[in-house]
Amino acid sequence: MNVLQVFRVAIRALLRNKLRSFLTTLGVVIGVAAVIAMVAIGEGAKAKVAEAFASMGSNLLIVLSGSTTSGGARGGFGSLPTLTWEDLRAMRAECNAVRYATPQLRGSASVISEDQNWGTSVYGVSPEFFAIKDWPVSSGSGISQSDIDGGTKVVVLGQTVVEKLYGPSADPVGQMVRIKNFPFQVIGVAIRKGQSVTGQDQDDVVFMPYTTFQAKIQGGLQKFVPGMLMVSATSADDTARAEKQIANLLRDRHHIPIGGDDDFSIRNLTEMATAQQEGVNTITSLLASIALVSLLVGGIGIMNIMLVSVTERTREIGIRMAVGARPRDVLSQFLVEALTLSFFGGVIGVLIGLFGANRLAGHFGWPVMVRVDIIVVAVSFSGLVGVVFGLYPALKASRLDPIDALRFE
Amino acid sequence: MAESPLIEVEHIAKVYHMGDVEVHALRDVSLAISEGESIAVMGPSGSGKSTLMNVLGCLDRPSHGTYRLAGQEVSKLDRNQLARVRNRTLGFVFQSFNLLSRTSALENVELPLLYAGVSGRERHKRAREALERVGLGGRAHHHPNQMSGGQQQRVAIARALVTHPHLMVADEPTGNLDSRTSVEIMALFQELGRSGITLLLVTHEPDIARYASRVVVMRDGLVQSDRRQMPLVADVAAAAAQAAAAGIP
Numbered sequence: 001m002n003v004l005q006v007f008r009v010a011i012r013a014l015l016r017n018k019l020r021s022f023l024t025t026l027g028v029v030i031g032v033a034a035v036i037a038m039v040a041i042g043e044g045a046k047a048k049v050a051e052a053f054a055s056m057g058s059n060l061l062i063v064l065s066g067s068t069t070s071g072g073a074r075g076g077f078g079s080l081p082t083l084t085w086e087d088l089r090a091m092r093a094e095c096n097a098v099r100y101a102t103p104q105l106r107g108s109a110s111v112i113s114e115d116q117n118w119g120t121s122v123y124g125v126s127p128e129f130f131a132i133k134d135w136p137v138s139s140g141s142g143i144s145q146s147d148i149d150g151g152t153k154v155v156v157l158g159q160t161v162v163e164k165l166y167g168p169s170a171d172p173v174g175q176m177v178r179i180k181n182f183p184f185q186v187i188g189v190a191i192r193k194g195q196s197v198t199g200q201d202q203d204d205v206v207f208m209p210y211t212t213f214q215a216k217i218q219g220g221l222q223k224f225v226p227g228m229l230m231v232s233a234t235s236a237d238d239t240a241r242a243e244k245q246i247a248n249l250l251r252d253r254h255h256i257p258i259g260g261d262d263d264f265s266i267r268n269l270t271e272m273a274t275a276q277q278e279g280v281n282t283i284t285s286l287l288a289s290i291a292l293v294s295l296l297v298g299g300i301g302i303m304n305i306m307l308v309s310v311t312e313r314t315r316e317i318g319i320r321m322a323v324g325a326r327p328r329d330v331l332s333q334f335l336v337e338a339l340t341l342s343f344f345g346g347v348i349g350v351l352i353g354l355f356g357a358n359r360l361a362g363h364f365g366w367p368v369m370v371r372v373d374i375i376v377v378a379v380s381f382s383g384l385v386g387v388v389f390g391l392y393p394a395l396k397a398s399r400l401d402p403i404d405a406l407r408f409e
Numbered sequence: 410m411a412e413s414p415l416i417e418v419e420h421i422a423k424v425y426h427m428g429d430v431e432v433h434a435l436r437d438v439s440l441a442i443s444e445g446e447s448i449a450v451m452g453p454s455g456s457g458k459s460t461l462m463n464v465l466g467c468l469d470r471p472s473h474g475t476y477r478l479a480g481q482e483v484s485k486l487d488r489n490q491l492a493r494v495r496n497r498t499l500g501f502v503f504q505s506f507n508l509l510s511r512t513s514a515l516e517n518v519e520l521p522l523l524y525a526g527v528s529g530r531e532r533h534k535r536a537r538e539a540l541e542r543v544g545l546g547g548r549a550h551h552h553p554n555q556m557s558g559g560q561q562q563r564v565a566i567a568r569a570l571v572t573h574p575h576l577m578v579a580d581e582p583t584g585n586l587d588s589r590t591s592v593e594i595m596a597l598f599q600e601l602g603r604s605g606i607t608l609l610l611v612t613h614e615p616d617i618a619r620y621a622s623r624v625v626v627m628r629d630g631l632v633q634s635d636r637r638q639m640p641l642v643a644d645v646a647a648a649a650a651q652a653a654a655a656g657i658p
Binding site: 002005009016315316318319320321322323324325326327328329402403406 | 463468469488489492493495496497501503507508509511520521523524525526568572
């Protein structure tokens, strides 16, 4: 018999007991569906995490100044200004793994247009900020180096601020706003950025040159950076190198002896993102392995029914052997039956898994990440389950003695 | 017909081990059967006639002795090779018909050809021819449970015929049939015999053995008697008349 004939005989035998065949394959269906759904959801979660971290800025490091200690109460990172503008300049000049570096000075203020006002966050930044954040303007222009050098009173508005002051889809470029009683000219509007990882509205913000910020919004010692520095490494692989270079530079510039504590702190957001994704990976593999166990259970179900089937059809096996079926014809017939059950179970499982992943991803608001390799692996694995668990019953059938099998009642 | 015997059995024995007990189902049997003969093997139960049939039908191997079938030494073949011999050289007919249920007559007849590797169209053609030869051309698509016992046995004979075997082995072929249908089946066997097919018939009914050209009686694993006879010609019309007289429809 050729493969096609064996397959046709198997299909006919399975269709004779439709309900039983369906119930037998159900274990594999559920197992494969679970694997597909779990991996798709896990990949979606991973993509979501990656997207969130990407929106914070590419290859990002955050440098914070040291902490104050007054009367035993330690103020936490950033409370003691230790980073100087000279540090920033040196960082840009000397660290070759650093692509961009910008201060991010933060304050809050009320922004007043001609007939509206809105309390929002005010950021003092340099032009590099928009490059790090990948956050261009949708109209007008961004903050330029000459704005920094001249300390000009210009602002770039976030979309939410534009909406609150001028109404939706207004273009306020060229208008004047007042912040802390100083007049500022609106030179641009940043594109919509949406929510941050923590759910904050990133568009509820006003940007101005950090020199202007330090002069007009938040005074203080002119030598120090009254906020944090954001640094973008040249590539994702260079973040660790950039971190090291900055640490060495700052320790050197701040004259920290070997063994002394840093008076600054560096956060590597790429590493955090990687760690997060590793976490998601772990959970995904955990769920997928539980799903694989259910696939194995499905395989045992197939074995059970195939054993019942071999016993039931002993006489049929005897007849087939009497008319010339070789033991290996009988073996392949039962093996192909088991394989057909598990393979179709796998295919149906993939369809159900994709459907389920879609629904769940929609429910969680994640992107659906279908991995073709996982589909191939799941279907092949279910086929393998069929072969492994079908082998014993098939061997049992093929080893029957035709005389005994014909006599079987 | 060919002069060299179709079946040559020399001093075969078959010993079964039932735990510690050795059962000598066949002790020492030698037989030569020529092509075209029809042999009825008779004997009480336990005489070894079923074992002889299983060995001659290549379902079982003898413990000792040699068995040549159509010139081929088959007593040392393995299971796969025996299956091939059964497929190419032999046809089986059983007491309980042994058709696959829920499978049409045509497909039942096709079954041996499936294992012989015959292509689909050729299979259909030959299976239809075999069914027509046993007078069931119009019932190709009936299932066994839609047919009478006699018709089922005809399907089984068609299945045995379809590979053009040298030897047809029939194990109590009329055991489940009424006397009139038995005569019809025996008439069919005689018709096949005239076309050159050798028939090995295992039966315990002397009435049936009368239709054979040779009767071998077994007892305690040995051949007790082996005689040729003028076979009775199966007369279907007479059997029908007899049945009518007895009031059987």
